[in-house]
Amino acid sequence: MSHSSVSVRFAPSxxxxxxxGGARTALFNWxxxxxxxxxxxxxxxxxDLVRSKDEYTDQILAALxxxxxxxxxxxxxxxxxxxxxKVHITNLLGTGQVYRCFCSKDDLQSARDEGHYQYPGTCRNxxxxxxxxxxxxxxxFTYRIRIPDGETHYEDLIYGPITVNHGEVDDxxxxxxxxxxxxNFTAVIDDHDMxxxxxxxxxxxxxxxxxxxxxxQALGFDVPTFAHLPMILGHDKKRLSKRHGAPGVQSFQxxxxxxxxxxxxxxxxxxxxxxxxxxxxxxxxxxxxxxVQVQKKGAVWDEKKLHWVSGQHMMxxxxxxxxxxxxxxxxxxxxxxxxSYLISIIEMLKQRAKSLTEFIAQSHYFFHAPExxxxxxxxxxxxxxxxxxxxxxxxxxxxxxxxxxxENIEKALKVYAxxxxxxxxxxxxxxxxxxxxxxxxxxxxxxxxxxxKEDTINRIETALNVLPS
RNA sequence: GGCCCGUUCGUCUAGUGGUUAGGACUCCAGGUUUUCAUCCUGGCAACAGGAGUUCGAUUCUCCUACGGGCUACCA
Numbered sequence: 258m259s260h261s262s263v264s265v266r267f268a269p270s271x272x273x274x275x276x277x278g279g280a281r282t283a284l285f286n287w288x289x290x291x292x293x294x295x296x297x298x299x300x301x302x303x304x305d306l307v308r309s310k311d312e313y314t315d316q317i318l319a320a321l322x323x324x325x326x327x328x329x330x331x332x333x334x335x336x337x338x339x340x341x342x343k344v345h346i347t348n349l350l351g352t353g354q355v356y357r358c359f360c361s362k363d364d365l366q367s368a369r370d371e372g373h374y375q376y377p378g379t380c381r382n383x384x385x386x387x388x389x390x391x392x393x394x395x396x397x398f399t400y401r402i403r404i405p406d407g408e409t410h411y412e413d414l415i416y417g418p419i420t421v422n423h424g425e426v427d428d429x430x431x432x433x434x435x436x437x438x439x440x441n442f443t444a445v446i447d448d449h450d451m452x453x454x455x456x457x458x459x460x461x462x463x464x465x466x467x468x469x470x471x472x473x474q475a476l477g478f479d480v481p482t483f484a485h486l487p488m489i490l491g492h493d494k495k496r497l498s499k500r501h502g503a504p505g506v507q508s509f510q511x512x513x514x515x516x517x518x519x520x521x522x523x524x525x526x527x528x529x530x531x532x533x534x535x536x537x538x539x540x541x542x543x544x545x546x547x548x549v550q551v552q553k554k555g556a557v558w559d560e561k562k563l564h565w566v567s568g569q570h571m572m573x574x575x576x577x578x579x580x581x582x583x584x585x586x587x588x589x590x591x592x593x594x595x596x597s598y599l600i601s602i603i604e605m606l607k608q609r610a611k612s613l614t615e616f617i618a619q620s621h622y623f624f625h626a627p628e629x630x631x632x633x634x635x636x637x638x639x640x641x642x643x644x645x646x647x648x649x650x651x652x653x654x655x656x657x658x659x660x661x662x663x664e665n666i667e668k669a670l671k672v673y674a675x676x677x678x679x680x681x682x683x684x685x686x687x688x689x690x691x692x693x694x695x696x697x698x699x700x701x702x703x704x705x706x707x708x709x710k711e712d713t714i715n716r717i718e719t720a721l722n723v724l725p726s
Numbered sequence: 727g728g729c730c731c732g733u734u735c736g737u738c739u740a741g742u743g744g745u746u747a748g749g750a751c752u753c754c755a756g757g758u759u760u761u762c763a764u765c766c767u768g769g770c771a772a773c774a775g776g777a778g779u780u781c782g783a784u785u786c787u788c789c790u791a792c793g794g795g796c797u798a799c800c801a
Contacts, residue, residue, distance in 0.1 A: 362799060700759095
């Protein structure tokens with residue numbers, strides 16, 4: 258039934274939550290698939306029974322959902338495919354492309370410690386008799402692939418032609434002594450069984466690729482196309498990790514970033530649309546994405562730029578969507594207020610908040626009278642006792658307003674300012690301080706309008722009682 | 727140790743055998759905004775080094791340096 262020619266997969270290992278590098282790999286796979294009208298699959302690489310945890314799988318899936326990277330069914334778990342792998346081992350053993358290795362872990366390790374980095378080939382040419390003997394003695398064994406002479410060449414969609422001499426490729430282990438298959442082996446079989454056409458993954462897999470190609474050939478499978486993505490780096494230019502304090506994707510959600518912001522920034526890390534546009538919606542990313550524009554060089558993670566990108570998306574974001582997103586990280590936000598009130602607050606503030614958490618912080622005074630006043634703001638806006646007299650005047654001016662709308666408020670205060678030959682700043686700063694506790698925020702007349710007359714008058718009253726402090 | 731990959735402003739990047747090497751983030755200085763954010767203007771700031779090819783190299787080739795990755799019975 259599948260008419261699409263392109264199939265890709267993201268294959269995380271559930272040994273930790275989804276990190277930024279994984280998210281970027283997932284995103285690029287997804288974008289490529291969508292751009293090509295292909296399919297995007299997910300495979301959980303849980304062959305490491307010791308380190309894999311279900312809770313990590315759950316976290317990874319949740320993070321991908323949040324990012325909006327929907328995957329096609331079925332979802333593949335490698336741990337459920339051990340029987341499939343076994344069949345291939347039997348065949349490969351039959352043709353001699355795989356052989357049993359009876360070397361112990363310790364022996365191999367000590368050889369490495371002495372500077373012999375490659376497998377010495379101890380068991381490569383054991384006679385049938387020799388094998389039988391060892392089996393009878395009950396010696397544990399692994400399966401290794403027999404790498405033929407020659408060299409392997411492939412064309413990386415991002416890095417170009419890559420050639421490796423087989424002298425550099427070890428007879429690596431494909432099945433451990435406990436019978437479990439290793440990564441390079443399972444990845445090849447799964448990618449084949451899942452009909453993966455393009456393997457898009459991190460650059461750290463470049464040197465695995467020849468090994469896998471050799472495996473494809475031994476198994477008689479078609480070799481897919483490979484594309485390796487450059488790493489995401491920390492400020493020390495080393496691969497980004499927890500050591501850099503790099504958080505999992507989940508925490509970006511908690512910090513109030515919109516998923517499209519993270520996706521947009523992640524896309525810009527190692528890719529560009531070929532134009533000077535930087536703020537792109539998911540649809541635009543899908544439309545413009547291609548592997549040709551992907552960079553070879555690793556890219557340093559820059560939280561500041563993410564923050565800027567986030568601010569751009571906040572400005573453009575749909576108001577209802579922002580409300581929904583805020584409620585997701587803070588279900589109590591604006592509880593008890595009319596939706597229309599909340600909507601108007603969002604429209605006022607989304608221009609100046611760069612994340613949802615900033616937004617929540619900046620919206621506080623729309624729901625609660627200030628409990629304290631910004632110190633630096635007081636210095637400028639309410640420096641001494643003289644201000645109180647003026648504020649009392651203003652309070653009564655406001656009190657006279659019968660139809661409480663921002664135009665009327667503005668007009669009344671301007672009249673007052675003109676009559677007393679005062680700059681508007683002298684009037685607005687103390688009022689802003691009184692109602693919001695600080696000197697930043699949207700148009701002050703609009704704030705008063707939203708707060709309502711009673712609240713405004715009360716907050717000014719409170720300020721008159723406690724200020725200057 | 728070996729192999730593979732990479733190298734343009736601090737960071738993300740554009741770019742061409744001849745360009746004042748462009749943009750974005752950050753930072754700084756102005757302007758607009760009665761505040762803040764936005765917005766506008768301006769500024770700082772890069773082709774790792776050395777050979778070679780060439781009339782001419784940031785661009786092509788080689789070497790060096792530096793950085794990264796892999797070299798596991800991890801993925």
